[in-house]
Amino acid sequence: MTDIDVGGRVRVDRDRLLRILQDHGVHLGVAVLLLVNIAFTPHFVSAENFRTQAVQVAPVMIVALGMALAIGSEGVDLSVGSVMALSTSLLSLYLGYGMWIALIVAVLGGVAVGMAGGALVAFVGVQPIVATLALMVAGRGLALVLLPQLKDVRDPTMASLGSGDVLGVPYLVLIAAALALLVAFVVRRTTFGRQLLAIGDSRPAARLAGLPVRRVLVLVYVCSGALAAIAGVLATARLTASDPTSLGHLMELSAITAVVVGGTPLSGGRVRVGGTVAGAVLIQLLTATLIKHDLPPSWTQIAQAVVIILAVYAARERGRR
Amino acid sequence: MPAHPAGPAAVLSAAGLSKTFPGVRALDGVDFTVRAGEVHALIGENGAGKSTLIKVLTGVYRPDPPAAPGAGVLTYDGSEVEFATPLEAQHAGISTIYQEVDLVPLMSVARNLFLGWEPRGRLGLIDFRRMHREADAALRDLGVRVDVRRPLRELGVGVQQMVALARAVSVDARVVVMDEPTSSLEPREVVTLFGVIRMLRERGIAVIYVSHRLDELYEVCDTVTVLRDGRSVHTGPIAGLDRLRLVSLMLGRELGDVRDQGLTRFSGSHDTAAEPVLRAEELTVRHQLHGVSLTVRPGEVVGLGGLLGSGRSETAKAIAGALPPDSGRVVVAGVPVRTGSTPAAIRAGVSLLPEDRKAEGIVPGLSVRENIALAALPGLSRFGLVDEARIDRVVATFMKRLRIKASGPHQKVGELSGGNQQKVLLARWLAMNPKVLLLDEPTRGIDVGAKAEVQKLIDELADDGLGVLLISSDMEELIEGSDRVVVLKDGAVVEELAGDAVTEDRLLRAVAAMPADVPADVPADVPVDVPAVRTASGGDDD
């Protein structure tokens, strides 16, 4: 396409701009926020600060990876925040039997919730948003029944998982990076990944092509549940406390934002893992920026909403022609 | 015929129009003019750029910026125009039936007909009574009787095309554009459509008509423009233009070559084994099928005849597991198959090429490569990991064998021309090495060249011992391609024609279920009754 600029033809450029925005807007956003902070936020450029930001974003990122799979299958998983709460409750309940057992039980809790959600979606035919909304309410309730109030986690191994590092890179960040690579591999290289994308793009076609639609859908929500549970465990380790009341609160929104901002369309059929990771970083930076400049937390939510709208707008406009 | 250049004024014309997609030059300096009261045929191979031209003319796509002054200009009604959206073009008086039916599947027939200009009552609310009445009348005029309150998606593709037609002609248009309007129509409806086109011509409306069925052109068109690889290679009156010459213009091959190869490619009958590879026994689906039984032997092509809504697609779907039958059995190569399960049917070696390519066939956002490999994926992977090299080989083989025209294996299927999408689907199923192939309108929207290829392919596959069940609303194809034709009416088998009995006359009689002494040609004003077109879409939404 040539850029001849004759009156009404600027739209050609606008189309291209929108494409660039959707594909790379998230990286652009991250870069801009970094620059703004480096310029205007005191004490921003320090190893300590980067470390804090990275450790804070790790759980969101992990949850967003699962969310990306759900959204790629033309669904959504609203239960992720409650799964985090459930996993923290299970973790502190079973910690007495040893850390590994507690970890496994906590993750299995997430798997179970995912299986329930997946079964509702795939076998009963409930809309994903409704099915996982039900589980969001039920999951948080169950977490509070298991552990009615905040409880300190005094396990030294857990504490070192939350705050330890290898060569200055926190365990949390390493785990999040490993999981991101794993999910990227699953999406690109496995039959499950390909089938997931086909199902998300056109369910009737996938069904007529003989794809195991139900099995794939259940697996999608199981992955999402397991990832959310892992995020819950890691957040618990970082806070050295189990707080089922507030852990993972509004996490589903942050995760959806990260996914959408990262360029994964809500209409399914596509999963952008790299974009999702960058999307999570973007939200983290946005929050940090607002907090560091002493703006109330409610501003963060408003800013998040604006970012979502921008992302969805870019995707829509581009989808039109 | 009002087609000579000195005749009525040009209504819509394009000069030096180009359209480039990333990696593809779909239109390359096309000149095109349509005059009032003229029916202008637009023909060309799959991917020649017909639909793209139409979309540029009607504001769906924006043409490339002009490379030279005066190029890339659209003139409508004497002045230069630029349509930013299809709606703008519509308001200006250009109404279009796009190739892929672009109606809203969940809305009722009436809502679809009046979408955007619903009759309003007091308070500006939609006057549903009036809308239903008028919708009913508009469709009745076209000989279609359906309950206009039913959601559109419950109707077959043919009826959907008629709804699109009714919509296009009931607005006050000066240009009516039809992109392959007959691809899913029965002979009777085609007659109705031609009646409508003639009426439009008498009213001085310009009609642009895209079709791969060449006979139709001679019947209704005045002028023809041939596109090849995005350029217009011929424009002129159609009268006096030889059919073979037309084909050679389209394909860009010498007249002699085309003549030698002939126009249909079926070789006739095949040697068939005795034991059927597919046996359907007493398939029954409430309101749709009533005890349909049929057999297909290896190496045999069995045609499935019948009118729209006679249960042909439903039969195919029931066999392929996409429509769970209430009773009945499907036996493949002597082994009963669990009914109502697509994966089970596919594992048993049954593949279905669905009728509704857009909704049930292609996965538009995935590449040509992923679409071809989709069904065969488990066989092309090890331990759940995809074997990319093997996929590349399979994809390359079929893209070449079916001559799929794409910028490469990584182009999105949604961006391919209609005919090439169909070929991708065919490749998907051939990659499965099926025992039985159920083809629901396999050559719908495919150009003459590719159609002959596909027909030849069907022949070859049968020769290789595949059992084929062929559904086609193209009589010629059904008759020449099938060894045997099973005729359905209202969801039940009414007749089976074999050998010399497979003739057009016998088939038409059987389809209409008429006694032998009544003449077989069907009058145009007989309403097309659509009793059983509750298609599978309700049933397979499990």
Ligand SMILES: Nc1ncnc2c1ncn2[C@@H]1O[C@H](COP(=O)(O)OP(=O)(O)OP(=O)(O)O)[C@@H](O)[C@H]1O
């Ligand atoms: N949105 C798009 N993006 C990229 N390429 C496209 C797009 N639409 C069409 N093309 C390409 O432009 C060419 C012309 O396509 P077009 O749909 O106009 O063909 P056609 O003549 O209508 O064919 P058919 O008879 O199969 O319908 C094809 O090579 C096609 O792949």
Ligand SMILES: [Mg+2]
């Ligand atoms: Mg076309």
